[in-house]
Amino acid sequence: MSARVILCLGSNIEPRMDYLDRAQNALCALPGTRFLASSGTDETEPVDVPPGFEGQRFLNRILVVETELIPMDFSRLMHRIEDDLGRVRGAVRNIPRTIDIDMIDYEGVTMDSPELTLPHPRAKEREFVMEPLRRMGIGF
Numbered sequence: 114m115s116a117r118v119i120l121c122l123g124s125n126i127e128p129r130m131d132y133l134d135r136a137q138n139a140l141c142a143l144p145g146t147r148f149l150a151s152s153g154t155d156e157t158e159p160v161d162v163p164p165g166f167e168g169q170r171f172l173n174r175i176l177v178v179e180t181e182l183i184p185m186d187f188s189r190l191m192h193r194i195e196d197d198l199g200r201v202r203g204a205v206r207n208i209p210r211t212i213d214i215d216m217i218d219y220e221g222v223t224m225d226s227p228e229l230t231l232p233h234p235r236a237k238e239r240e241f242v243m244e245p246l247r248r249m250g251i252g253f
Contacts, residue, residue, distance in 0.1 A: 116220035117149065118187060119253060120176045121233075121242050123213040125159060129172040132198055132212045137176055139194045140214070145181030152176075152245035160239060162207045169209050175217075175245040184219045188229045191216065217242060218253040 120140065124132040133154060141148040152175035159171055180187055191214050199211040217233045224231045232253060236242045246252070 115145070115179050115181045116222070118178050118180055118219050119217040119246070119251065120178070120191075121173060121213075121215045121217055121236070121239075122176055123157075123171045123173045123215075123241075124211060125169045125171045125209050126211045130154065133172055133174050135198060136194055136212045136214060137174070139197070140176060140178060140191065143180065143182065143187070143190050146178050146187075147180075148176075149179055150177040150249060150251075152249055155241065155245060157241040159207070160241070163205055166207075166209060171241070173241045173245070175242065175249065175251075177249075177251065184216070184222055184224065184229060184231060185226075187219070188216060215242075221253075 122133050122136050137151065140146065154172050154174045157171045157173050159167060159169055195212050195214055215233055216229065216231065217236045219231050222231050
């Protein structure tokens with residue numbers, strides 16, 4: 114049994130495109146996972162960043178994969194990819210990052226746990242998510 118997963122990738126630390134490409138390759142190489150589509154890459158303004166970081170523009174990309182992994186396993190592996198690519202997490206949210214991978218939707222699954230909320234609770238408020246999905250003809 115497999116499910117379609119919509120992901121949003123973002124980077125605002127150089128080399129931004131390299132981080133997006135490496136994350137996409139790693140995600141598509143996860144066990145039981147295959148590439149379906151990508152939106153291409155857009156440069157976007159940062160959203161909800163701490164003061165002083167407003168000028169650090171993001172590169173964002175929507176990635177759609179099909180996976181046999183269950184949501185929690187996919188999420189844990191996704192976070193491992195972020196860690197492997199140098200993502201630093203701290204007390205301050207939304208600081209610059211090498212890579213940010215958000216699971217937007219997992220084939221209609223609804224869940225709310227400390228580790229994962231599906232669908233992504235703020236995705237529909239973020240134009241850098243919704244516009245590429247519209248261009249791709251994907252709704253969720």
